Amino acid sequence: MSNETFQIIITVAVGLALLSMIVQGVAALALYRSTREMATRLSPVVKRAKAILAVEKESIRRIEIAIDKTLLSVDILERVAPRLGTLASRVEDVAGRAMQLAAPVAALERDAVLVGTAAHFLSLEMRPRLAALAAETSALAGAAETQLRRVGRVFHDALKHVFHLRQIVASR
Numbered sequence: 727m728s729n730e731t732f733q734i735i736i737t738v739a740v741g742l743a744l745l746s747m748i749v750q751g752v753a754a755l756a757l758y759r760s761t762r763e764m765a766t767r768l769s770p771v772v773k774r775a776k777a778i779l780a781v782e783k784e785s786i787r788r789i790e791i792a793i794d795k796t797l798l799s800v801d802i803l804e805r806v807a808p809r810l811g812t813l814a815s816r817v818e819d820v821a822g823r824a825m826q827l828a829a830p831v832a833a834l835e836r837d838a839v840l841v842g843t844a845a846h847f848l849s850l851e852m853r854p855r856l857a858a859l860a861a862e863t864s865a866l867a868g869a870a871e872t873q874l875r876r877v878g879r880v881f882h883d884a885l886k887h888v889f890h891l892r893q894i895v896a897s898r
Contacts, residue, residue, distance in 0.1 A: 754898040761891040768884060775877055782870055789867050796859055803856075807849055814842045 817838035 758895050782874055786870055789863055793863050800856055803852055
């Protein structure tokens, strides 16, 4: 190969290298601009996510209050249930003593049966309702936790991309 051919090849190679460096510079500037544009576009999303997180914190606080009230209601019902049983046994004792008074005793006995039945229905009605309330509260808490995790993952991914782009821009 002649010296002149070699010089032409080297000149073309240097020109191509210069062209590739210019293209890389333009690409880096475009990447920097798109990163800034992405940051400005993501800023409303970040603000909205912060608002959502604030609402979710309030929802979680309300759920905690509902759970506390539910637990308190369950405790009260558990304490009242044995007392209702004791009350029913006392009513039966009074009915036994009052057998001489047939009419008043019959009326009192009907009332005692009604009280016992009402207590029984009350215990039958309240326990499933409280269980359903506890299940719904648990489901709400689970849904809130899932939403918080999703939002966290989205922000984590967005931040990783932004930092990655910053590193690419900084390394150029």
